[in-house]
Amino acid sequence: MTEKTDVVIIGAGPVGLFAVFELGLLNIKCHLVDNLDKVGGQCAELYPEKPIYDIPSRPVVTGQQLTDELIKQINPFNPKFHLNQQVESIAKTDDGWIVQTNIGTKVEAKCIVVAAGAGSFVPRKPPIENIENFENKNVFYAIRDKSIFKNKKILIAGGGDSALDWTNELSKDSNVTLIHRRKEFRAAPDSVSKMQELETKGKIKFLKGQIKKISKIQNSKLMLEYENDDERSNIEVDYLLPFFGLKMELGPIAEWGLNLHENLIKVDTEKFETSTPSIFAIGDINWYPGKLKLILSGFHESALMAQEVFKYCFPDKKNIFRYTTSSKELQKKLGV
């Protein structure tokens, strides 16, 4: 089934979120797609607790607070979110676009707004030689179907929430070993104490060290060599699950035929439109002379982009400039 809306925003970072507001004031409806399981982009994923000092009128606000308040601000416009999915392809229709994600969601819209930051968040892969030959067979960076691990021997690498949560969860039905470079973990204290309890009871094993080599042995098992204080040892397992956080990668956007400048999408500074009409790019993903990768700049870009998107959505209507302070009509939309 294909859903229909006015605009699909690719990326639900701060700039994608604020675009909903600027478009909403002009009666333009939005869907947002994001690879992450949450909204807020870099602010929510990379620095939720860290302070930002350069948002106008907010002397200090954390990444998560900014996200939460943006959500509150756009709530009257009722945007639809498609999280946990990556936009893979876009296809032209007679009067717009169909945007398709990796899990098959299809949304038809008149315009696309790319607010994709530095690209999709993807797992950080350990630089072990040949590891790519085992990916999605014996090596997984994310877990979709945990039943395949039942009664198997698993090595989980990392010290954050994903590593600890999966250690605790998979220990129920699998033989789990956790490997981390030190005995301290940055995961939530609850998960850490649960893991330590499992280790004391002998339900899981812990190894201190870092994986250095990977190779295949008979019966599709893996042999992993790891190092701790210059000493090398081996462990044989069925599966390796490395959890070393996320990094950003441009991904499928590079293949959509948009003019790029060093992996960023070129736009004009009046409409923030790309080389393809009715596709716009705002926030960290775009480039123009003088571009600054600031949240502030992304907000400004949203407002100007919306003016042009209005023309695509309502070709016969005239857009009249109004202030939220004085316009009864805008205030009605905002429910204030």
Next chain:
Amino acid sequence: MPKLRITDRSGKKSEIEYDSNFTLMETLRDNGYDIEASCGGCCACATCHVYIDKKWINKLENMDDDEESMLDQAFDVKNNSRLSCQIDLSDELDGLEIEIAPE
């Protein structure tokens, strides 16, 4: 001006002068060394990983929890690993020797 000795990823050694108002990451980046530092020095990416020469490691201020946690997302971490954005270059560090860690 105080000096810094750098070994890059290819093993090439070089020496530069530094300004003690900047961090080690900023100094490396601004002098054109290949260091990603994708979070711009906020201790949120672990792509500014360096090794500090053993003679110098104890002369630096200790790592805080934030840096130690972020290093968990780096690879090839050693006892002398640090995130260069968390190191303030002071005049006392004149002669500091560092190596840029593999990507």
